[in-house]
Structure formats: structure tokens, C-alpha cells
Amino acid sequence: MSWGLDNLPYGVFSRRGEAPRVGVRYGDQVLDLAAALHDEVFAAPSLNPFMARGHTAWHDTRALIQEKLSTDRSVTDAHLIPLEQVRLHLPFEVADYVDFYCSLDHASNIGRIFRPDAEPLLPNWRHLPVGYHGRAGTVVVSGTPIRRPSGQLRAGVFGPSTKLDIEAELGFVVGVPSELGSPAGAFEEHVFGVTLVNDWSARDIQSFEYVPLGPFLGKSFATSISPWITPLEALPRIPGRPQEPEPLGHLRRQGDWGLDITVEVWLNGEIVSRPPYPSMYWTPDQMLAHLTSNGASLRTGDLFASGTISGPQREERGSLIELSWNGGDPIKLASGETRTFLEDGDTVTLRATAAGRSLGEVVGTVR
Numbered sequence: 001m002s003w004g005l006d007n008l009p010y011g012v013f014s015r016r017g018e019a020p021r022v023g024v025r026y027g028d029q030v031l032d033l034a035a036a037l038h039d040e041v042f043a044a045p046s047l048n049p050f051m052a053r054g055h056t057a058w059h060d061t062r063a064l065i066q067e068k069l070s071t072d073r074s075v076t077d078a079h080l081i082p083l084e085q086v087r088l089h090l091p092f093e094v095a096d097y098v099d100f101y102c103s104l105d106h107a108s109n110i111g112r113i114f115r116p117d118a119e120p121l122l123p124n125w126r127h128l129p130v131g132y133h134g135r136a137g138t139v140v141v142s143g144t145p146i147r148r149p150s151g152q153l154r155a156g157v158f159g160p161s162t163k164l165d166i167e168a169e170l171g172f173v174v175g176v177p178s179e180l181g182s183p184a185g186a187f188e189e190h191v192f193g194v195t196l197v198n199d200w201s202a203r204d205i206q207s208f209e210y211v212p213l214g215p216f217l218g219k220s221f222a223t224s225i226s227p228w229i230t231p232l233e234a235l236p237r238i239p240g241r242p243q244e245p246e247p248l249g250h251l252r253r254q255g256d257w258g259l260d261i262t263v264e265v266w267l268n269g270e271i272v273s274r275p276p277y278p279s280m281y282w283t284p285d286q287m288l289a290h291l292t293s294n295g296a297s298l299r300t301g302d303l304f305a306s307g308t309i310s311g312p313q314r315e316e317r318g319s320l321i322e323l324s325w326n327g328g329d330p331i332k333l334a335s336g337e338t339r340t341f342l343e344d345g346d347t348v349t350l351r352a353t354a355a356g357r358s359l360g361e362v363v364g365t366v367r
């Protein structure tokens with residue numbers, strides 16, 4: 001079952017007229033945790049206070065919820081609320097937002113498109129997980145409409161982007177802070193769980209502005225996430241793929257943090273791509289190690305995303321700029337229409353599963 005006892009993602013919900021609070025998804029219902037577990041930490045309108053409690057509390061709480069859901073009828077009858085009665089909110093207060101660039105296939109494709117006369121991979125790419133700081137305040141929950149951004153599309157031209165794109169990504173949510181001046185400790189001590197991310201991107205704004213400081217307004221206008229945060233414990237882990245050259249000591253992998261997750265990209269109701277997470281080059285423990293290797297501290301609520309997930313096949317690409325090769329090879333939809341970049345009214349839905357467990361969906365419609 002996609003939302004069974006082995007899944008149990010956390011979110012923030014409210015019923016009409018009630019204050020938002022923390023719940024866990026079970027089947028097509030939400031378990032009201034403040035009521036079911038008599039713990040005030042779940043009465044907060046965000047997951048941050050619970051996430052700050054740390055790894056042992058996360059593990060014990062999950063075990064308790066599993067036990068109550070499987071044995072305690074009074075809990076299940078009184079505190080499970082049908083999903084159609086609730087509104088889902090942004091599940092945590094986003095502290096900092098960082099976006100990496102961990103897919104070899106995505107980085108190679110983008111290199112070919114943006115820098116056709118150079119080597120597709122820049123010389124640093126295999127030595128560290130390249131990333132940039134995004135904009136935490138514009139991370140929005142699934143369902144939030146996306147306004148087409150305006151910006152400088154080329155020298156002397158300001159106007160609405162004509163190359164509005166998506167990026168199918170996985171996001172990692174930090175629960176436990178780290179100390180300023182020291183690298184973070186073990187991945188599972190800091191990272192609470194994962195969420196699906198659509199990092200909307202305006203490719204015309206991006207390609208004019210990005211030299212030499214990186215993406216700025218082409219990416220900061222909105223980033224959508226799933227209302228559900230899946231705990232690390234619920235995710236099937238697999239070995240990461242081979243890396244050449246061997247990374248420096250501080251970037252060596254801490255264990256098997258490859259994740260067996262497949263994403264689906266839906267455009268106006270049809271699947272246009274299935275990006276495979278196992279094809280990612282840099283693993284999330286390496287992202288965390290790199291992010292804090294200079295002593296930068298983590299805060300509860302930090303979000304770091306993997307970067308666009310693209311596999312080697314065309315139908316595995318996680319962005320429209322790759323799927324349509326920057327507009328030169330339009331995507332043919334079953335409806336008979338074609339697409340290069342997004343048009344007003346288009347709806348994009350990302351869905352993902354990990355060994356049958358749903359990670360939920362991220363939906364956005366362009367306005």
C-alpha cells in the first residue's frame with residue numbers, strides 16, 4: 001500500500017476554522033498527532049519543533065505511531081481525519097534553501113545547451129557537488145499557483161519569461177542544527193526526511209544573468225514542495241554509483257545513501273518523463289558534508305535539494321529544457337499538442353515512489 005505503516009510521512013494540516021497542526025498520513029487519512037499522542041510539539045503549525053528533537057525521538061515516535069495505528073482502535077477511530085476534510089500547508093518553516101547539481105546526465109545536458117563550444121562538464125564537477133543558495137522565503141506548498149516571472153531576457157529586454165521550465169528534484173530537510181565552525185556529523189543525525197521538489201526555472205532569465213555568480217532571479221521566484229515529508233527510515237537505501245576520481249576524504253560516502261526512488265513528471269495529465277534517482281552521481285551525505293565543510297552551520301528547517309534528476313535516456317530527463325533540447329525538438333503530447341516550455345494554464349505534477357511507498361505529489365499551475 002502506498003500510504004501504509006511502512007510509509008507514514010509527516011505534514012501540517014487544518015480543518016476549516018481550526019489552527020494548522022502536525023499530522024501523519026495513513027491511507028487517505030491524516031492522523032491528528034497532538035490529539036493521538038498527547039504531545040504539544042505536534043500542536044505547532046510546522047514540523048520544526050518536532051524535527052529539532054533529533055534522531056532518537058524521530059525513531060521512537062514513528063514506532064509509537066506504527067504501534068497505535070496497528071493495535072489501538074480508539075486512536076484510529078477518534079483521530080484519523082479523511083484527507084478531503086483538510087487543507088495541507090507548507091510542512092515546515094524553511095530556514096535556508098540550497099540547491100545542488102548532482103545529476104551527471106542533467107549537468108552534461110545543460111552544459112551542452114548553455115555552453116555548446118566547451119566541455120559539457122565544467123572542470124570542478126567531479127570533484128565536489130556544485131550548488132548555490134536559493135531563496136527560502138519563496139518555497140511554497142504543492143497547489144500554490146505559479147506566476148510567470150518577468151526579468152531581463154537578454155540585453156535591453158525586460159518582460160515575461162518565454163522559457164518557463166520545471167526541475168524535478170528531491171529535497172532533504174534538516175532537523176538537527178550543527179555548530180558554527182565545525183562540519184556536520186553523521187547524515188542521519190541531522191537529516192529528518194525527504195520531500196519532492198519542483199524548482200521552477202526561467203531559462204531565458206537564467207542564461208543571461210548567471211555569469212559569473214550563478215542562478216539568481218531565474219530561480220528565486222518560486223520552488224514548490226510536497227506537503228509530505230517522508231522520514232529517512234521509510235526510504236529504501238541502495239549503494240551510490242561509482243565515482244571517478246575518488247572524492248577527497250571529507251567527501252567520502254558515509255554508507256549507502258543512494259535512494260531507490262522513481263519520479264514521474266506529468267504535464268497536463270500525461271506522463272512526459274520518469275527521472276530515476278539511482279542515476280544521481282553525488283549522494284545526499286556528500287551534499288551535507290560539502291555544505292558544512294567550511295564550518296557553515298545548519299539550522300532546523302534547512303532544505304537542500306539534489307538538483308534536477310535526469311537519467312541517461314531522453315524519457316528520463318527532469319526538465320523541459322532537456323526534453324525539448326532548449327525548444328529545438330518540441331515534446332509531442334498525446335493530446336496532439338506540442339510543448340517546448342510552459343504555457344499559461346499548464347499544470348505540472350511531480351509524483352514519486354520508493355519501493356511502492358508514495359512520496360506524494362507536487363502540483364503547480366502557471367498563471
Ligand SMILES: O=C(O)/C=C/C(=O)CC(=O)CC(=O)O
Nearest residue numbers: 100101102110114167307308
Ligand atoms: O550549468 C548551469 O549553468 C546551470 C544549471 C542549473 O540550472 C542549476 C540548477 O538549478 C541545478 C539543478 O537543478 O540541477
Ligand SMILES: [Ca+2]
Nearest residue numbers: 099167199307
Ligand atoms: Ca534546480
Ligand SMILES: [Mg+2]
Nearest residue numbers: 199219222223
Ligand atoms: Mg526555484
